[in-house]
Amino acid sequence: MNALTAVKEEHVVSIDASGVTGSIPGTKYVAQVMIDSLSK
Amino acid sequence: MKKIIGLLLSVVMLTDILAGCAGTPADNSGTSTPENSPAVTYTSSTEESTYPRTYTDSRGKEIVFETQPTKVISTDWSITESLFIMDYPPVASSLVEMMSGWESMKSYFEAYHVEELGGGMSTVNLEKMIELQPDLILTTAYTKEDVIEQYEKIAPVAVLSREAFVEREMGIREIGKIIGIEQTVNEILGKEKEQLVQYKEQLSEQLGDKTVMFLSESGKVISFYYGNVALHYDTEKGLGLHAPKSLPTEVKTENITLEGLSEYNPDVIVISSSEEYLKELEKNSV
Numbered sequence: 001m002n003a004l005t006a007v008k009e010e011h012v013v014s015i016d017a018s019g020v021t022g023s024i025p026g027t028k029y030v031a032q033v034m035i036d037s038l039s040k
Numbered sequence: 041m042k043k044i045i046g047l048l049l050s051v052v053m054l055t056d057i058l059a060g061c062a063g064t065p066a067d068n069s070g071t072s073t074p075e076n077s078p079a080v081t082y083t084s085s086t087e088e089s090t091y092p093r094t095y096t097d098s099r100g101k102e103i104v105f106e107t108q109p110t111k112v113i114s115t116d117w118s119i120t121e122s123l124f125i126m127d128y129p130p131v132a133s134s135l136v137e138m139m140s141g142w143e144s145m146k147s148y149f150e151a152y153h154v155e156e157l158g159g160g161m162s163t164v165n166l167e168k169m170i171e172l173q174p175d176l177i178l179t180t181a182y183t184k185e186d187v188i189e190q191y192e193k194i195a196p197v198a199v200l201s202r203e204a205f206v207e208r209e210m211g212i213r214e215i216g217k218i219i220g221i222e223q224t225v226n227e228i229l230g231k232e233k234e235q236l237v238q239y240k241e242q243l244s245e246q247l248g249d250k251t252v253m254f255l256s257e258s259g260k261v262i263s264f265y266y267g268n269v270a271l272h273y274d275t276e277k278g279l280g281l282h283a284p285k286s287l288p289t290e291v292k293t294e295n296i297t298l299e300g301l302s303e304y305n306p307d308v309i310v311i312s313s314s315e316e317y318l319k320e321l322e323k324n325s326v
Contacts, residue, residue, distance in 0.1 A: 011308040018142030019311055020265050023121045023208050024232050027271045029144035030310065031239035031279055038246045038308075039190050 013037045089220035091270070097288060098181050100199035102225035105196070108220050109176035115157065115164050118205050119178045122212045124148040129220060131172050132157050134164045169194050178215065206270075209277070233277065240280045249310050252281045253306035255296070264296050264304075 019030040071166040092106045114120040114130040123265060124145065125132050133139070135213045150191035155172060156166040174195045179188065191197045192264055200217050216225030235292035254265045254272065264287075268295075271278035283302040288294075289300070301309075 007315075011257075012235075012316075014311045014318065015310055015312050016141070016143050017256065017312045018144040019310065020254050020267055020269055021118070021121070021144075022116065022273075023144070023272055024125060024236070024271070025068070025121060025144040025148075026142075027278060027279065028232075028235060028239065029142075029271060031236070033107060033143075034252075034310065035239065035242050035246065037241075 011038060048202070084213055085086040088246065095198060095218050097198045098204070099199050101199075103122070103127070103196050103198055103218075107175075109196075109218065109223060111172065111174045112178060113157070113169055113172065115177065115179040115183060115191070116159065116200075117207070119180065119200065119215065120154070121145070122208065122215055123178075124152070125212060125218065125232065126219075126221065126225060128215075128221070130178075131174060132168065135157060139223065157200045166190060166194070176218070178218070195290065199224075208271070213275075236278060240275075240278070243279055243281065247281070247308065249282060250307035251284045251305075252308045252310060253284055253287065253301075253304055254312075255301070255309060255311040257317050260300070260317060261295055262301070262311075264294060 013034055015030055015033055018026045019033070020026070082156075087296050089108050091108055092104055095105065096105050097103060111130070111144045112123065112128070112130045114123060115135040117133070117135045120130055120133040120139060129148070129152035134157040136149070136154050151295045155168060157168055167190070171326065177195050177197045178200065179191065179197060180200045183191075183199070184204065188197055188199060192258045200211055200214055204214050212229065213225055216222045252272070254269045256263050256265065270283050273283050283289075287304055
Protein backbone atom coordinates (compact mmCIF):
# COMPACT_ATOMS: atom_id res chain seq x y z
CA MET A 1 0.00 0.00 0.00
CA ASN A 2 1.19 3.48 -0.78
CA ALA A 3 2.79 4.88 2.37
CA LEU A 4 1.14 8.26 2.13
CA THR A 5 -2.30 7.15 1.08
CA ALA A 6 -2.22 4.45 3.71
CA VAL A 7 -2.64 7.34 6.13
CA LYS A 8 -5.68 8.61 4.36
CA GLU A 9 -7.01 7.37 1.09
CA GLU A 10 -9.68 9.96 0.52
CA HIS A 11 -7.74 12.98 -0.71
CA VAL A 12 -4.15 13.88 -1.30
CA VAL A 13 -3.64 17.23 -3.01
CA SER A 14 -0.30 18.21 -4.52
CA ILE A 15 0.89 21.82 -4.41
CA ASP A 16 4.14 23.69 -4.87
CA ALA A 17 6.12 25.39 -2.09
CA SER A 18 4.24 28.67 -2.44
CA GLY A 19 1.21 26.98 -0.91
CA VAL A 20 2.87 26.86 2.48
CA THR A 21 4.45 30.32 2.62
CA GLY A 22 1.53 31.80 4.53
CA SER A 23 1.07 34.65 2.07
CA ILE A 24 -2.22 35.80 0.59
CA PRO A 25 -1.24 34.76 -2.98
CA GLY A 26 -0.06 31.40 -1.63
CA THR A 27 -3.32 30.91 0.23
CA LYS A 28 -5.35 31.78 -2.87
CA TYR A 29 -3.30 29.34 -4.90
CA VAL A 30 -3.91 26.56 -2.38
CA ALA A 31 -7.62 27.29 -2.42
CA GLN A 32 -7.77 27.11 -6.22
CA VAL A 33 -5.94 23.79 -6.38
CA MET A 34 -8.01 22.29 -3.57
CA ILE A 35 -11.31 23.39 -5.06
CA ASP A 36 -10.41 22.03 -8.48
CA SER A 37 -9.01 18.73 -7.24
CA LEU A 38 -11.82 18.09 -4.76
CA SER A 39 -14.36 18.76 -7.50
CA LYS A 40 -13.13 15.80 -9.52
CA MET B 41 -4.64 1.67 -4.64
CA LYS B 42 -4.33 2.34 -8.35
CA LYS B 43 -7.23 4.75 -8.03
CA ILE B 44 -5.39 6.73 -5.39
CA ILE B 45 -2.15 6.77 -7.36
CA GLY B 46 -4.17 7.91 -10.33
CA LEU B 47 -5.60 10.70 -8.20
CA LEU B 48 -2.14 11.77 -7.13
CA LEU B 49 -0.83 11.85 -10.66
CA SER B 50 -3.92 13.60 -11.93
CA VAL B 51 -3.45 16.28 -9.28
CA VAL B 52 0.17 16.70 -10.34
CA MET B 53 -1.02 17.01 -13.92
CA LEU B 54 -3.62 19.51 -12.78
CA THR B 55 -0.87 21.56 -11.21
CA ASP B 56 0.99 21.50 -14.51
CA ILE B 57 -2.13 22.61 -16.32
CA LEU B 58 -2.64 25.42 -13.86
CA ALA B 59 0.95 26.43 -14.52
CA GLY B 60 0.06 27.00 -18.10
CA CYS B 61 -3.08 28.93 -17.19
CA ALA B 62 -1.69 31.23 -14.56
CA GLY B 63 -0.14 33.73 -16.93
CA THR B 64 -2.84 36.36 -17.20
CA PRO B 65 -6.18 37.12 -15.65
CA ALA B 66 -7.84 36.43 -19.00
CA ASP B 67 -6.33 32.95 -19.06
CA ASN B 68 -8.27 32.08 -15.94
CA SER B 69 -11.61 33.29 -17.23
CA GLY B 70 -14.27 30.67 -17.49
CA THR B 71 -13.06 28.70 -14.50
CA SER B 72 -15.21 28.25 -11.44
CA THR B 73 -12.69 29.89 -9.13
CA PRO B 74 -11.60 33.48 -8.61
CA GLU B 75 -8.51 34.64 -10.41
CA ASN B 76 -5.07 34.44 -8.87
CA SER B 77 -3.46 37.43 -10.43
CA PRO B 78 -2.63 41.06 -9.74
CA ALA B 79 -6.03 42.41 -8.75
CA VAL B 80 -5.44 46.12 -8.25
CA THR B 81 -3.64 48.63 -10.41
CA TYR B 82 -1.60 51.01 -8.29
CA THR B 83 -2.50 54.65 -8.63
CA SER B 84 -0.62 57.20 -6.62
CA SER B 85 -2.72 59.41 -4.40
CA THR B 86 -1.29 62.82 -3.68
CA GLU B 87 -2.91 62.82 -0.27
CA GLU B 88 -1.51 59.50 0.91
CA SER B 89 1.87 59.90 -0.78
CA THR B 90 2.84 63.00 1.16
CA TYR B 91 6.58 63.40 1.54
CA PRO B 92 8.92 63.93 3.26
CA ARG B 93 7.86 61.36 5.81
CA THR B 94 9.62 59.61 8.64
CA TYR B 95 9.26 55.89 9.16
CA THR B 96 10.40 54.10 12.31
CA ASP B 97 11.41 50.55 11.53
CA SER B 98 11.46 47.46 13.78
CA ARG B 99 14.87 48.46 15.17
CA GLY B 100 13.44 51.78 16.33
CA LYS B 101 15.50 53.53 13.71
CA GLU B 102 13.95 56.59 12.11
CA ILE B 103 14.33 56.78 8.36
CA VAL B 104 13.48 60.02 6.58
CA PHE B 105 12.25 59.79 3.02
CA GLU B 106 12.34 63.07 1.12
CA THR B 107 10.41 61.54 -1.77
CA GLN B 108 8.45 58.38 -2.42
CA PRO B 109 10.84 55.44 -2.92
CA THR B 110 10.54 54.15 -6.47
CA LYS B 111 13.56 51.86 -6.80
CA VAL B 112 12.99 49.34 -4.06
CA ILE B 113 15.11 46.28 -3.43
CA SER B 114 13.70 43.33 -1.48
CA THR B 115 16.06 40.92 0.23
CA ASP B 116 13.31 38.58 1.40
CA TRP B 117 10.78 36.60 -0.57
CA SER B 118 7.96 37.52 1.81
CA ILE B 119 8.58 41.20 1.11
CA THR B 120 8.67 40.55 -2.62
CA GLU B 121 5.32 38.79 -2.37
CA SER B 122 3.89 41.77 -0.50
CA LEU B 123 5.22 44.30 -3.01
CA PHE B 124 3.65 42.31 -5.82
CA ILE B 125 0.28 42.34 -4.10
CA MET B 126 0.57 46.12 -4.05
CA ASP B 127 1.54 46.17 -7.73
CA TYR B 128 4.64 47.97 -6.53
CA PRO B 129 7.29 45.52 -7.76
CA PRO B 130 10.88 45.70 -6.52
CA VAL B 131 13.64 46.43 -9.02
CA ALA B 132 15.48 43.44 -7.57
CA SER B 133 14.89 40.63 -5.12
CA SER B 134 16.59 37.62 -3.66
CA LEU B 135 15.40 34.19 -4.80
CA VAL B 136 13.81 35.38 -8.05
CA GLU B 137 14.57 32.09 -9.79
CA MET B 138 12.86 30.09 -7.03
CA MET B 139 9.86 32.38 -6.68
CA SER B 140 9.21 32.74 -10.39
CA GLY B 141 8.54 29.01 -10.47
CA TRP B 142 5.79 29.25 -7.88
CA GLU B 143 2.27 29.03 -9.24
CA SER B 144 1.15 31.85 -6.96
CA MET B 145 3.87 34.18 -8.28
CA LYS B 146 4.11 33.30 -11.96
CA SER B 147 1.67 35.93 -13.18
CA TYR B 148 3.55 38.63 -11.28
CA PHE B 149 6.95 37.67 -12.64
CA GLU B 150 5.48 37.57 -16.12
CA ALA B 151 4.07 41.05 -15.61
CA TYR B 152 7.17 42.61 -14.05
CA HIS B 153 10.91 42.34 -14.60
CA VAL B 154 12.75 41.84 -11.32
CA GLU B 155 16.52 41.51 -11.18
CA GLU B 156 17.86 38.42 -9.43
CA LEU B 157 19.99 39.08 -6.35
CA GLY B 158 20.74 35.44 -5.75
CA GLY B 159 20.70 33.34 -2.59
CA GLY B 160 19.03 34.04 0.68
CA MET B 161 18.80 36.94 3.08
CA SER B 162 22.51 36.98 3.92
CA THR B 163 23.96 36.03 0.58
CA VAL B 164 22.53 38.52 -1.87
CA ASN B 165 24.64 40.04 -4.62
CA LEU B 166 25.86 43.33 -3.15
CA GLU B 167 27.54 44.43 -6.39
CA LYS B 168 24.22 44.11 -8.20
CA MET B 169 22.53 46.12 -5.47
CA ILE B 170 25.07 48.93 -5.86
CA GLU B 171 24.70 48.84 -9.61
CA LEU B 172 20.92 49.28 -9.40
CA GLN B 173 21.19 52.40 -7.21
CA PRO B 174 18.08 51.72 -5.14
CA ASP B 175 16.45 54.40 -3.01
CA LEU B 176 15.18 51.85 -0.49
CA ILE B 177 16.21 48.39 0.68
CA LEU B 178 13.56 46.38 2.50
CA THR B 179 14.66 43.50 4.68
CA THR B 180 13.51 41.63 7.76
CA ALA B 181 14.75 41.21 11.31
CA TYR B 182 15.97 37.76 10.30
CA THR B 183 18.85 39.43 8.45
CA LYS B 184 22.11 39.59 10.37
CA GLU B 185 23.18 42.99 11.68
CA ASP B 186 26.51 43.00 9.85
CA VAL B 187 24.67 42.33 6.60
CA ILE B 188 22.26 45.19 7.29
CA GLU B 189 25.26 47.44 7.88
CA GLN B 190 26.48 46.56 4.41
CA TYR B 191 23.08 47.35 2.95
CA GLU B 192 23.06 50.73 4.66
CA LYS B 193 26.17 51.73 2.73
CA ILE B 194 24.12 51.33 -0.44
CA ALA B 195 20.74 52.89 0.41
CA PRO B 196 18.34 53.58 3.30
CA VAL B 197 17.28 50.29 4.90
CA ALA B 198 13.92 49.58 6.54
CA VAL B 199 13.90 46.43 8.65
CA LEU B 200 10.52 44.75 9.07
CA SER B 201 9.87 42.84 12.26
CA ARG B 202 9.66 39.07 12.55
CA GLU B 203 6.00 39.52 13.44
CA ALA B 204 5.47 41.25 10.12
CA PHE B 205 6.99 38.20 8.44
CA VAL B 206 4.50 35.89 10.13
CA GLU B 207 1.50 38.22 10.02
CA ARG B 208 1.65 39.09 6.37
CA GLU B 209 -1.09 41.68 6.53
CA MET B 210 0.97 43.55 9.11
CA GLY B 211 3.97 43.39 6.81
CA ILE B 212 1.96 44.69 3.88
CA ARG B 213 0.63 47.58 5.93
CA GLU B 214 4.13 48.50 7.14
CA ILE B 215 5.43 48.58 3.58
CA GLY B 216 2.41 50.67 2.65
CA LYS B 217 3.45 53.25 5.26
CA ILE B 218 6.96 53.40 3.86
CA ILE B 219 5.99 53.86 0.24
CA GLY B 220 3.07 56.11 1.06
CA ILE B 221 0.13 54.08 -0.17
CA GLU B 222 -1.72 53.27 3.05
CA GLN B 223 -5.15 53.91 1.56
CA THR B 224 -4.36 51.88 -1.53
CA VAL B 225 -3.21 49.04 0.69
CA ASN B 226 -6.54 49.11 2.50
CA GLU B 227 -8.34 48.76 -0.82
CA ILE B 228 -6.05 45.96 -1.99
CA LEU B 229 -6.42 44.00 1.23
CA GLY B 230 -10.17 44.47 1.08
CA LYS B 231 -10.31 42.93 -2.40
CA GLU B 232 -7.99 40.11 -1.42
CA LYS B 233 -10.20 39.30 1.57
CA GLU B 234 -13.28 39.26 -0.63
CA GLN B 235 -11.62 36.63 -2.81
CA LEU B 236 -10.61 34.59 0.22
CA VAL B 237 -14.21 34.68 1.48
CA GLN B 238 -15.37 33.26 -1.87
CA TYR B 239 -12.80 30.50 -1.62
CA LYS B 240 -13.76 29.79 1.99
CA GLU B 241 -17.41 29.35 1.05
CA GLN B 242 -16.55 27.02 -1.83
CA LEU B 243 -14.23 24.93 0.31
CA SER B 244 -16.75 24.78 3.12
CA GLU B 245 -19.30 23.32 0.73
CA GLN B 246 -16.79 20.76 -0.53
CA LEU B 247 -15.16 19.79 2.73
CA GLY B 248 -17.76 20.26 5.46
CA ASP B 249 -16.07 19.26 8.72
CA LYS B 250 -13.20 17.36 7.11
CA THR B 251 -9.76 18.13 8.50
CA VAL B 252 -6.83 19.28 6.39
CA MET B 253 -3.12 19.03 7.05
CA PHE B 254 -0.30 20.68 5.10
CA LEU B 255 2.96 18.88 4.45
CA SER B 256 6.16 19.69 2.65
CA GLU B 257 8.75 17.26 1.36
CA SER B 258 12.37 18.27 0.97
CA GLY B 259 15.15 15.79 0.48
CA LYS B 260 12.72 12.97 1.23
CA VAL B 261 12.02 14.46 4.66
CA ILE B 262 8.41 15.39 5.33
CA SER B 263 7.57 18.40 7.48
CA PHE B 264 4.24 19.70 8.60
CA TYR B 265 3.06 23.22 9.13
CA TYR B 266 0.62 24.97 11.30
CA GLY B 267 1.45 28.58 12.08
CA ASN B 268 3.07 29.11 8.71
CA VAL B 269 -0.25 28.35 7.09
CA ALA B 270 -2.40 29.99 9.74
CA LEU B 271 -4.28 31.89 7.06
CA HIS B 272 -5.47 28.59 5.63
CA TYR B 273 -7.14 27.79 8.96
CA ASP B 274 -8.20 31.32 9.96
CA THR B 275 -11.98 31.49 9.98
CA GLU B 276 -12.19 35.29 9.78
CA LYS B 277 -9.35 36.32 7.49
CA GLY B 278 -8.55 33.09 5.68
CA LEU B 279 -9.98 29.89 4.26
CA GLY B 280 -11.45 28.56 7.49
CA LEU B 281 -10.12 25.05 6.94
CA HIS B 282 -10.35 22.63 9.85
CA ALA B 283 -7.06 21.42 11.36
CA PRO B 284 -6.82 18.03 13.06
CA LYS B 285 -7.66 18.66 16.72
CA SER B 286 -4.30 17.48 18.03
CA LEU B 287 -2.24 19.59 15.62
CA PRO B 288 0.07 22.03 17.44
CA THR B 289 -1.01 25.64 17.01
CA GLU B 290 2.29 27.41 17.50
CA VAL B 291 4.19 28.79 14.53
CA LYS B 292 6.62 26.11 13.57
CA THR B 293 7.65 23.54 11.06
CA GLU B 294 8.40 20.05 12.29
CA ASN B 295 9.61 16.87 10.67
CA ILE B 296 7.16 14.01 10.81
CA THR B 297 7.19 10.35 9.91
CA LEU B 298 4.40 8.78 7.93
CA GLU B 299 3.53 6.77 11.01
CA GLY B 300 3.41 9.99 13.02
CA LEU B 301 1.17 11.52 10.41
CA SER B 302 -1.39 8.81 10.96
CA GLU B 303 -1.76 9.98 14.57
CA TYR B 304 -3.18 13.28 13.36
CA ASN B 305 -5.50 11.39 11.04
CA PRO B 306 -6.32 14.23 8.63
CA ASP B 307 -9.09 13.73 6.10
CA VAL B 308 -7.24 15.67 3.42
CA ILE B 309 -3.48 15.92 2.96
CA VAL B 310 -2.08 18.85 1.00
CA ILE B 311 1.56 18.24 0.18
CA SER B 312 4.30 20.23 -1.48
CA SER B 313 6.51 17.57 -3.00
CA SER B 314 8.37 16.60 -6.13
CA GLU B 315 6.59 14.30 -8.55
CA GLU B 316 9.52 11.92 -8.18
CA TYR B 317 8.92 11.64 -4.46
CA LEU B 318 5.23 10.97 -4.93
CA LYS B 319 6.12 8.18 -7.34
CA GLU B 320 8.61 6.81 -4.82
CA LEU B 321 5.92 6.73 -2.17
CA GLU B 322 3.92 4.54 -4.50
CA LYS B 323 6.50 1.84 -3.97
CA ASN B 324 6.93 2.40 -0.24
CA SER B 325 4.80 0.14 1.92
CA VAL B 326 3.99 0.78 5.57
